[in-house]
Amino acid sequence: MTTNAVALTRLLLAERASLVRLVQRIVGSVPAAEDVTQSLWFRVQQVEDDPPISNKRAYLFRLATNLAVDRAKAERRHDALFEDGPLSEDVADESPLAERMLLDREALGLVQSAVRELSPRCRTILHMRRVEGLTASEIASRLGISRQMVTRYIAQAMAHCLDRLDTDE
Incomplete structure (x- = not known):
């Protein structure tokens, strides 16, 4: 992990509550803010050392704001596309193609296998x-552990599944 990524990860853990509040004001809900904050953790892991970041x-906070704005825009686009309205008879069949279904089943199998590889505690927290x-x-x-440990377990589980x-592929 790069020096920038390590420093930003530590800062994210220290400022997590403030970041969630900031993101919540943008996206409008705590669960969405938690999701964006988790995405922020993954984004921070990819930060390189060149160029160096002077004000981490x-x-x-700018990265969190950008992710939150992107999430809010995506939700607005989704809502606009899928709002309830009269259905046309001309709409194409929305059932997935056989190939798509096969690929989705394969991906689901990979995720299920990855989840089974997790430690029992990590699997419980992810569930x-x-x-x-x-x-x-x-x-x-519920589990009698710190919120920070829960966040670490979730990040560990997500990273494992993505890996x-x-x-x-």
């Missing part, structure tokens, strides 16, 4: 977050 806090929809704070209080998907 400003960089981190609570992604399936049950609990916040990091709720998970932390398994990437190695298959």
Whole structure:
């Protein structure tokens, strides 16, 4: 991991609450803000050392703002495209093609396999977050661990699953 990435990761962990509040004001909900903050963690891991970042806090908050704005725009586009309205008889068949279904099943199998490879604690936390929809704070209080540890477990699980998907391609 680069020096910038390490410093930004530490800063993200220290400023996480402030970042979630900032992002929440932009995207409008705590769950969406938590998701954007997780995406921010992945983005920070990719930051290179060249050029060096002189004001890491400003960089981190700008990156969070940009991700939040992108998320809000995507949600508005989605809402505009899929708002309820009269359906036309001319609409093409929306059922997925056989090839798409096969690829999706294969990807699902890879993700399921990757999840089975996780430690029981990591798997439990991922399930609570992604399936049950609990916040990091709720998970932390249920399991008696810190919210920061929950975030680390989720990041570890997501990185592992993404790694398994990437190695298959």
